[in-house]
Amino acid sequence: MVSNPLVSEQRELAIDFAALEPVSDNLATAALSLARRFAAGATMWCVSPSWPAHGRHVAVEFVHPVIMGKRALPAVFVDDDDLLGALRVMVRPGDLVVALGNSKDGKIASLLRRAEAWGLTSVWIGAGVHPPASAADHLLWVDGVDPDVAGTSGGYVLLYHLLWELVHVVFEHPGLLVEPPACTDEVCITCSDEGRLVEVIEAGEDNTALVLAEGHRERVDTTLVGVPVPGDLLLVHAGTAITALEEGGW
Amino acid sequence: MTPEPTNFLYPFIDSEERDSTALLVDLAESARGKMAQSRELQLSTLSRCADVVETLATEMAARFARGGRLYTFGNGGSATDAEMTAEMFRHPISGRPLPAWPLVEDRAVLTALANDVGFELVFSRQLIAHARPDDIAMGLSTSGNSNNVMHAFAEAKHRGLLTIGLAGYNGGAMADNDKVDYCLVVRSDSVHRIQEAQDALVFELWSVIQRHLATPPLTDHRSMEGSSL
Numbered sequence: 115m116v117s118n119p120l121v122s123e124q125r126e127l128a129i130d131f132a133a134l135e136p137v138s139d140n141l142a143t144a145a146l147s148l149a150r151r152f153a154a155g156a157t158m159w160c161v162s163p164s165w166p167a168h169g170r171h172v173a174v175e176f177v178h179p180v181i182m183g184k185r186a187l188p189a190v191f192v193d194d195d196d197l198l199g200a201l202r203v204m205v206r207p208g209d210l211v212v213a214l215g216n217s218k219d220g221k222i223a224s225l226l227r228r229a230e231a232w233g234l235t236s237v238w239i240g241a242g243v244h245p246p247a248s249a250a251d252h253l254l255w256v257d258g259v260d261p262d263v264a265g266t267s268g269g270y271v272l273l274y275h276l277l278w279e280l281v282h283v284v285f286e287h288p289g290l291l292v293e294p295p296a297c298t299d300e301v302c303i304t305c306s307d308e309g310r311l312v313e314v315i316e317a318g319e320d321n322t323a324l325v326l327a328e329g330h331r332e333r334v335d336t337t338l339v340g341v342p343v344p345g346d347l348l349l350v351h352a353g354t355a356i357t358a359l360e361e362g363g364w
Numbered sequence: 365m366t367p368e369p370t371n372f373l374y375p376f377i378d379s380e381e382r383d384s385t386a387l388l389v390d391l392a393e394s395a396r397g398k399m400a401q402s403r404e405l406q407l408s409t410l411s412r413c414a415d416v417v418e419t420l421a422t423e424m425a426a427r428f429a430r431g432g433r434l435y436t437f438g439n440g441g442s443a444t445d446a447e448m449t450a451e452m453f454r455h456p457i458s459g460r461p462l463p464a465w466p467l468v469e470d471r472a473v474l475t476a477l478a479n480d481v482g483f484e485l486v487f488s489r490q491l492i493a494h495a496r497p498d499d500i501a502m503g504l505s506t507s508g509n510s511n512n513v514m515h516a517f518a519e520a521k522h523r524g525l526l527t528i529g530l531a532g533y534n535g536g537a538m539a540d541n542d543k544v545d546y547c548l549v550v551r552s553d554s555v556h557r558i559q560e561a562q563d564a565l566v567f568e569l570w571s572v573i574q575r576h577l578a579t580p581p582l583t584d585h586r587s588m589e590g591s592s593l
Contacts (some may be wrong), residue, residue, distance in 0.1 A: 127410070128567050131403045135396055142391035167447035174440050180555040236536055260455040266448060266570075268563030274404055275556040279398065280391045289381030 128267035133241075133259045137273060144252035145280030151210050151235055152281070153291040158189040159201060159234075160216040163221045166193050168274075170213055175278045184282050197221050198228070198345070200363070207233030207329025212277075214238075214270060216261040217245035226250050227347060227359075231313035233329025239273055241265075297344050309349040309356060313321050314342040323348070323355070398557075401471075406559050406564040409550050413565060420546045421572035423526055424500055428577065432526075434464035437487040437516055441559055442504040443468040449502065449566050459574035467516075487516035497524030505509035505529070506558045507551070508536025517543040530565065532558030 148158070158176060162169030169191040176189035189212075205211070211234045221239040222238065228251055229236040238250035241264035244257055255271050256264050264270050284290065296352035310333065312325035321337045325348065336342055336348050339358040348355040370380070381387075410417075434453055436446035446466045453464035467490045468474065477486040491501065501520035503513035517527045521543045528546045529538035535549040547586030550561040 115556050125563060127403065127406055128571075130566075131399060134399055138392040138395035138399070139388075141395045142388045145391055165448075167444040167451065170447075171441050171444035174444070178440060180441070259455070263428055266452045266457060266563075267567040268406070268560045272399065274559065276395050276398055279556065280395060283391060283394065284387065287387055290384050290387055294492055313571075314454060 118158050118335055128263055129269040129272075130259055133256050134269060136220065136274065137254050137256060138172075140252055140254055141273070141276055141280055144254060145277060146284055147235055148210060148237070148277070148282035149250060149281045151208060151294050152187050153285075154208060154293065156188075156209045157206070158187065158210040158212055158266060159205060160189055160191045160214075161201075161222065161225065162191075163197065163219060164215045165270070166191070168214045168265065168270055169193065172214065174276060176281075179278075179282075181282075185285070187281075194335050197225055202228075202232070205234060205329075208235075209233070210237070212237045212239065212274075213250070214240065214274070216240050217243045217249075217281050218266045223249065226307065228313055229313075230311045230328070231326050233326075233348065237277075238278075241269065299350060309351045311359070312321055312348050312350050312355075314344055314346040314348060317341050325350070366441050381577040399582075401554075402557050402560045405550065405552055406561045409561045409565060412551075413548050416546060416548065417565070417569050417572060420528065420536055421576055423570055424569070425528060425573050427498050427500055428462050428573070430498045432463075432496070432500055433468055433494075434462065434500045434564035435491065435494065435520075436464065436502045436504070437467040437513060438504035438524055439510050439512065441555075442510075443508060445504050445559060445563060445566075446502070448563070449504075449528060450569075452566070452570050456570070457576065460577050462573075462577075463520070484511040487512050488519035491516055491519045491523065491525070495520060495523045499523075500526045500528065502528040502530070503538075504562060505536070506532040506555045506562075508533060508547075514538070514541075514543070517541070521545075530562045 160169045161174045172290060173189040173191040176187040181184065192200055198231065211229060213226060215222050215290040226236050226238060236250040237252040237254060238245065239254045241256035241259045241261040244255055245253065247253065258268055259269065310327055312327040314332065315326060317322040317323045317336065322333050322337060323336045323342055324331060325334050325349065335354040339348060339355045340347060342358060349357040349359060430520060436449045438446040445469055450464040450466040455461065455464040467487045473490060474486055477489050499515060503516055505513045507531065514537055517529065520527045527544050529540045529544040530548050530581050532550045533553055536546055538544050538547045539549060548565055550558045
């Protein structure tokens with residue numbers, strides 16, 4: 115038999131662990147955030163248009179824990195050609211969305227752009243070309259690794275295994291499962307000058323539109339942006355839409 | 365991440381914990397530690413299994429060259445790993461696409477079999493319908509004991525297939541089993557670390573098979589004749 119030239123103490127794995135290691139800090143903050151949302155009653159929606167098997171694997175980790183005694187958590191894999199249409203009717207404000215796929219995945223980008231308007235906390239697991247930092251609340255990104263290699267050699271699996279493990283560590287700290295108040299004296303999105311991203315449900319005839327803002331319906335003034343169509347994303351400040359975000363942008 | 369051993373004396377300490385700074389540091393440190401464990405386990409597993417992987421890849425390449433197919437199966441996370449394995453062979457990131465499919469994919473077939481004949485037969489019944497002697501059956505089970513996977517091996521062996529088991533712990537029922545031609549064991553008792561090392565093993569196996577198919581050894585010329593590959 116020909117000896118395997120790859121066998122040596124210094125042999126290389128297909129996945130570069132030096133590239134995985136920096137994801138640890140974001141794994142920690144994502145786990146804290148997920149545990150808090152679960153504690154508040156969230157459902158976790160898992161999507162992975164290019165790797166449905168990974169999406170299913172993420173969901174089964176949370177629903178049926180590998181360690182006896184760990185609590186089952188509501189996670190659902192959604193495999194639907196019309197991801198936006200399916201999730202729009204199913205999600206509730208405060209839910210979680212975990213997407214797995216590379217930064218060129220238009221379906222994921224389009225969904226996560228709506229996370230704020232739908233009131234979702236978002237996690238994006240991927241590798242290779244980095245999406246903008248604003249693309250998700252928590253980016254678990256393996257820089258410099260071919261996403262196909264991360265997908266097939268166990269890199270992604272390791273990341274969502276760790277995410278599950280860390281979420282359950284957080285559950286051992288009940289005092290930290292309470293979300294800190296969103297509105298403090300220093301920072302408050304609602305009262306500040308910051309714009310909010312909303313999704314149009316339907317346009318009215320009086321230069322207003324019914325929109326979803328953080329998962330709740332409200333009416334905004336659309337005089338400045340023209341007549342929007344359902345699904346459009348608007349940047350709203352103090353009840354007035356100031357910019358229509360081009361579909362396909364970030 | 366084990367709590368302070370004296371914490372149980374003061375349960376109010378945890379419930380009144382409000383500052384997450386220390387926890388975040390611990391979580392990130394825990395993630396780094398587990399990554400290091402995963403890496404070490406993957407390296408030691410690949411090294412220990414290198415000779416077996418080489419021999420197995422040769423046999424699999426020969427079967428693929430004769431027109432054989434690969435069937436993959438498992439339960440839960442191992443079912444999705446079985447799906448990923450089939451995906452890797454069918455739609456390779458490089459090299460030659462090879463016929464492979466996961467026996468966990470069709471919910472109509474799975475539920476019909478589970479409902480009518482029992483869950484322990486959901487894979488073996490599919491092999492009865494599909495399998496030919498040149499085919500390959502690969503079952504994944506972290507315990508090495510999954511009932512339906514073991515039934516599938518028995519059926520596959522009976523039909524002349526090459527049978528491959530991926531297991532964890534000490535190999536469970538797959539170890540030293542005459543129905544399992546090749547048993548690749550990841551020696552760990554963590555289900556997650558086992559699955560990660562199994563993924564690395566399968567990726568390695570796929571790589572070596574691709575190498576074999578790219579440069580068939582001279583002695584194999586006859587078996588390549590008439591192949592559609």
